[in-house]
Amino acid sequence: MLNESSPLTRKLSTFVALSDADLGTLARFDRRRRNFLPGHEMIHEGQTGSSAFVLSKGWACSYKLLPDGERQIVDFQIPGDFLGLRSILFRTSDHSIEAVTRIEASEVLPSDILDAFTRAPRLATAVLWAASRDEAMVVEHLVNLGRRSAEERMAHFLLELGARLTLVGLGDRKGYDCPLTQYHLADVLGLSAVHVNRVLRHLREEGLVTFRQGHVIFDDFARLKTLAAFDTAYLDQEGPLLP
Amino acid sequence: MLNESSPLTRKLSTFVALSDADLGTLARFDRRRRNFLPGHEMIHEGQTGSSAFVLSKGWACSYKLLPDGERQIVDFQIPGDFLGLRSILFRTSDHSIEAVTRIEASEVLPSDILDAFTRAPRLATAVLWAASRDEAMVVEHLVNLGRRSAEERMAHFLLELGARLTLVGLGDRKGYDCPLTQYHLADVLGLSAVHVNRVLRHLREEGLVTFRQGHVIFDDFARLKTLAAFDTAYLDQEGPLLP
DNA sequence: CGATCAGTTGAGAATGGTCAAATTCGGTGG
């Protein structure tokens, strides 16, 4: 019916088959277009009454700051991702979100979500599923930080990003474009920027993966997957669950 | 109306005001009582078609195993907690859940959830909120692992557990009963069991907190909070958001 | 009364951090 569906529609449709009415309700999520410049803080930790967004172009990252000024990045958001869903369910946002690149997004008001749930229960299930999928990724990051070496962490992270980008047509098993700095990598992997640099050099010298000038190139995809013990199960990419 | 409400009802009611109809639908979650012995694996990673549970008594833990046999515990579940929600939304469970103590729980079938969403949209919002709250805790653990020292991690973890147990009447600012071993602590904090032991000793010698024989005693609650930079915002304990 | 499991302690090794100083790179203004 729709040849040109939005990234969000495409994503939710992989979980539940949405009716035309559902699609209509979902289309209301896409009315308020917003643009942001790199570095702009879209959602601030502690802020109340914030909106959510659906990302259509560009990269963002969600993070928390510690009192001593250190930063832990929780996840990156790429086109098609929901952003700040927790911020509208909680009274105050428990994390910040910042634009990494120039961003195009649609603003979703709390009332949009609550309305949608009343009109379209199947949509509620789909949104819950999307939220669960995000949580699954956070859980995988947790395992990454808790039980893997710096090198395994890096390999796993670059592979995960590749898998996610491939799902939305922005990457393949050769590699992908990546606007992140080594500081971003340090803050998401719980390492120092210096060590990130050394790990990247080692992976490059081993002929596994090259991270350079905004590009990630998988030099040996299979061996990298083995090193990281990477298993895509948690990304749950299969077809619709509900008829 | 209900003097003796279930832990789950009490929890969801703090987020949305539930109608009698909602409460009736929710009561259907509480029909299939199950008991489990310590060590029983209630949900197995990779398992398909699993159920979820609502915990009424005892402790459980959700975890992932790595190929090399290492374990990362993602979270502990205490009475009132939902357990395995992701397992029913995903086709295959992406994590395992094990009983830490003897457990009493109610089994929730996937159809219960989906029915509930159709009948009671407000309930859907409440469940989404509960899921988001769980995710907020996982995110806090992530920050813990990525950016805090072993000692801060331990302090933060023991405080969080205390705050959660206090919410359901199983602890106060003096301390609480805790059935975990030092191996559990090691696996949740991403440390070795040996180092956990040393950290506990140091915290005890500093007069901050005592972990011993199944009891956690806060010897100096205020100083412990300072050390951990503990902020309860992410537990979002305030009253109902929706009228 | 062994057996087993949780906890405890010490010694040495390793992974990753800190500090400090180059070097490269992509602009930007002259």
Added chain:
DNA sequence: CCACCGAATTTGACCATTCTCAACTGATCG
């Protein structure tokens, strides 16, 4: 086109947190 600037990256030297291995204690249980 070139000099220059700031940000990102790279490298070395040294340090500290945490791990590993190994041994030992103490409690609990059949």
